[in-house]
Amino acid sequence: MTEHTYKEFDQELESIRSGVLTMGGQVEQQLARAIEVLALDKGDEFIDQVGTTETLINAAQVGIDQQCMQIIARRQPTAVDLRMILNVTKIVNDLERIGDEAKKIAYKAASTYDNPRLTHMRHYDVARAAVEARKLLQSALDSFARLDAGAAADVVAHDDHIDASFHSILRQLVSHMMEDPRTISPALEIVFIAKSIERIGDHAKNIAEAVVQVVKGTDVRHASADQIRAEVVAE
Secondary structure (H helix, E strand, O other): OOHHHHHHHHHHHHHHHHHHHHHHHHHHHHHHHHHHHHHHOOHHHHHHHHHHHHHHHHHHHHHHHHHHHHHHHHHOOOHHHHHHHHHHHHHHHHHHHHHHHHHHHHHHHHHOOOOHHHHHHHHHHHHHHHHHHHHHHHHHHHHHHHOOHHHHHHHHHHHHHHHHHHHHHHHHHHHHHHHOHHHHHHHHHHHHHHHHHHHHHHHHHHHHHHHHHHHHOOOOOOOOHHHHHHHHHOO
């Protein structure tokens, strides 16, 4: 490649990285709105915005995927550049899935407004878990922005906290349903919300694992948090 071509290639790579972060910001916003619906009973105010943002997120995924395919076809990248491009396609897929889960949370939360028996749990325990999932997503995106494998490893380790929150919420809901059968219907809706939060944590973890693969060149998708930490610190 000529120096001019190298500069163009660098610009193209920077364009897809910037696109991922822009899409990530849209997904964060989507999740923030879902948390508002969940915690503050503002369904009518945010539901339409959730639908609009989903369209933007879907379009961003398609656009970035097309950019990646064009770069592969035109530049035939190798080594770390190829790893970056291939993992970007994984990351935007996970971001799109998080957007879908955030939409589910918003719509499910709005549907529970007429069932006040579990309002306290939805406002506090479930909303707190959603906030933790959002923080995990922010950390995963930050690790991508800085290509920081150590920060990405921390995200993988903290996903266990989201899983633990899900199981705690599930146990509480089962107890409520056993004590008062009238809570069964709203409790099941909250189960679906909690499951979406757990999946958001899983997708944030996937993004972090992709960052480790870009930086270290090792596929860590099925490794434990300790194994990933060892890979990150290895020379």
